[in-house]
Amino acid sequence: MKQRSKLLICAAAVATLLSACNEQTTAPAKQPVEHKQETKEQTPQNFTPVESTNQSFTISLLPAFTLEAEEPGKDVVMHESEQDQWMRIELLPKEAKDQMETYAKERAMAVSEQATPFEGSLPFEDAIVYEAPVDNDIVYIVGVTGDEPMFLTVFTKKEDNWLNTFMTMAKTIERTETETSEQPQPSSFTYKSSNQPFQANILNGYMAEAVEPGKDMIFLDEEKASMTVELIDGGADWSLIAEQAEQYVKASSKDGTVEKMTWTKGTRLNGADVYKSAIESGEVYVFVVKNGTPMRLTIFVQQENELNPFLQMAETIERID
Structure with missing residues (x-):
């Protein structure tokens, strides 16, 4: 010793995370259904299904991407060589969907005071999305609502932006059922x-x-x-x-x-x-x-x-x- x-x-x-902002912000518009359909048509077929050992879900990964536990309740998807671009996955309980706007804004403001609602399209019908610039990087906070809410946090570059790549994989996330209703x-x-x-x-x-x-x-x-x-x-x-x-x-x-x-x-x-x-x-x-x-x-x-x-x-x- x-x-x-x-x-x-x-x-x-x-x-x-920075303390929560009390000021209410209008939630970004829901993601258009037509983009969801377009993404599905463009989805590559060389996915590899992977099951998390940390949370109850599976995800299909593109080549050269891996899934690993970051800490209890959080997994990360990362590229083998571009490790400064990655996505965090956090599954949430059903009741969290009612507070998603507040949670998403708090997280975005914790990253950057210049965080704003995201105006683009993602392959999720129901999502609250913010983008937060940090120097040459940009962080996307994606709060997926619905019956199976989750947070997706994407860390990528402004010039070499991998948001769509991570969202293509995120769309394949499926929750898995445990043998008992109790959490391990x-x-x-x-x-x-x-x-x-x-x-x-x-x-x-x-x-x-x-x-x-x-x-x-x-x-x-x-x-x-x-x-x-x-x-x-x-x-x-x-x-x-x-x-x-x-x-x-x-x-x-x-x-x-x-x-x-x-x-x-x-x-x-x-x-x-x-x-x-x-x-x-x-x-x-x-x-x-x-x-x-x-x-x-x-x-x-x-x-x-x-x-x-x-x-x-x-x-x-x-x-x-």
Whole structure:
């Protein structure tokens, strides 16, 4: 454990949705039926049906696209090479359709204050749609109403816009029936740190414990894969924290190379500064999260498929002062 606890946490973060706007906005017009028919005629035949292991639905994917769980209740469709363009799928209970306009507007305004109702056409008869510009990107918030409501959030580029591609696949979403009316029990437990004022949902099979004052570790095997959590006070010197993160990752790197990126997935981690490097036995990631629950996360993995579970658990970290 001591060998792993020295992994410094850098930051991760993702701002949660902005507070809801009280002002009512006229909902965009329902999508025209004729476009729905046109899309059906143009639908490619080389779909691959895929069933979610996270929510009760199936979807048919175009070549080079994959479906994976992002966190409980959220799946993402992503291209194998263009990973900065993707779609989130969230199934909603039936009663959510009555509040879809409010929910959609809140989410859109959380992305950008310049969000506006979408004026184009999509292959859904009943949908509330907003578009929110962010620099060279654009985010579409699609609230599908009806008896099986869901949220579709598409992250794409202004110039190379993949909205229609994602909607072509989204139109194939079909809910699956479970054997019982009860929802499956979540495969996690709540960890309340005795060391720092936070709690998190820990996946079954993983462990969590305090390793030293101000640091908790979540791990599957402390010598192979782990995530260190360190909460940061709101008045911290973020430039110093960023510098420390980059220096740590560079020192850990086997060739001195550090890749810096802005995280664009999830909710709490979305927008975090990430420092990444290959090390002798895998990869190390340092997330610097400034919004929501400010924190540094240092994640050590030996294999690529070990990263997502830690990100899923990181999305549930919540300060409980």
